[in-house]
Amino acid sequence: MAPQTRRTSFPKVLIERDTDSERSSSDEEEEGEEEPQSEEEDDGDEEEEEETALENENRKAYEEASDAKKKGKAPITISLKKVCKVCKKAGHEAGFKGATYIDCPMKPCFLCKMPGHTTMSCPHRVVTEHGVIPAPHRDIQNPVEFVFGRQLKPRITRFKPAYVIPDQVHCAAIRYHSRRVTCLEFHPTNNNILLSGDKKGQLGVWDFAKVHEKTVYGNIHSCILNNMRFSPANDGTIYAASSDGTISCTDLETGMSSSLMNLNPDGWQGPSTWRMLYGMEINSEKCVVLVADNFGFLYLVDSRSNIQTGEPILIHKKGSKVVGLHCNPVQPDLLLSCGNDHFARMWDMRRLQAASSLYNLEHRRVVNSAYFSPLSGSKILTTSQDNRLRVWDSIFGNLESPSREIVHSHDFNRHLTPFRAEWDPKDSSESLAVVGRYISENYHGTALHPIDFIDISTGQLVAEVMDPNITTISPVNKLHPRDDVLASGSSRSLFIWRPKEKFEVAEQMDSRKIVVFGGQEKKRGGKSQDGYDDDSDDDTNNLKGKNVKLLKKSGKRTSRYGHKAKR
DNA sequence: AGCGTATGCCACC
């Protein structure tokens, strides 16, 4: 302790220090409180520099305090404690340590949202049967449902086909959007065309077989392009819904665009009146374009006459955003909507009116997307901001609660396009979905956000796709309707992934190797603190080789990059 | 390397 005589002759300064700092010798203590304590011996240079800075700051504060004392002012307290940047409390720190993110222990788990543990020790992160919460499910059939069921069942295969995880996937990248990508759509007939919309309202057309061949239409919308759909009647025409309140109809060859609807004909009159269009869908049987706005209303437009049919219908909580619409592929009069009122709702288009929904599927947070399964239309998959994918195995069964909840990191961030889990339209068993992952993992020194392939019948993580060069999050993903191709929108960039052997033209261009992990074999969480297994000095090549080996050892042929894959 | 910023949901009053 500093001598009392000296102490009393100086102003009273209270210094809070890091609790983990150690006092190295009593001699140093004699130097006075303004000298910072030495850190542990193995601390690096950076730490020392920080200490020096703190020392200077401290001394300056000390002098000021001294002056203040002379003028009779109150003593001051200087805190040298490192505080958690999340909860501002001392004793721990949150944030990236290298490529691993350390959660604040005071907050609920960032992954499953339950208190008492962090992401690192979350059971949903460690187990191989990845994050499934069983939900009760009863299969009730009434006579009408039986008829529907008989109509649909032949379209559902009883046995899951064996599909294959490719060892490697190649990736082609392009960046022409100046704002983040919001939606993607594959061309219905031309296998190499990908359409993309962005936050600025631009529409991109990319021929990814030629990689650098792209067109960007920038004058169709003035702000966020939220959803788009190809015209069922003409595959050279795309409809798009935007936050500027219009539906556009664009010819992809010429870029000529016409407006089907404008909800803000009088321009900007303030946020309470400005209507934005989010959800969009086309009922091909009825030739109707369906759109929904940010106030809970659904609009129908006849795509032949471009005339709005009927009045807007309140389909979600008044004033809430309706972000998704989907017509059942088998029975297009069945409509699924979802939005910010935490519900996905099923409707019969033949009797559409407020509060007349057939079913209301409750969620704990905003529902980013809700889709019928692509072939039979008998399952429902939703993505909610509570970090759970929800699956209803049969729309003819009990829809009171989901058949499964799959914990998966995809929650909300205002700077990211909302995540949407998408079906694989080629999977005849209707059990594979793709969804981007929010939280990163330390893949040998790099924090990466994989794109996850999840078997929604078991909740199992089947494959994860990532590239050491792509460090951004990929919230927007779409699987090709016919080919073994995955498209991703990540920040302002677009990526096309396909199995190595299938990458022909692009390989000589701007292509990259990436790795695909088999979900089962990954060791993490419990193994070591950095969330990865212990050979952390491996480089990317080793990483790749290792996982290929693991995949083969497992003999598991569960993933798919399309049922067409032959190996 | 470090800061500013674009921005949406939600809790809180």
Next chain:
DNA sequence: TGGTGGCCCTACGC
């Protein structure tokens, strides 16, 4: 019930 401040692992540009 409406307005508002605060964030939870962003991404990019200066």
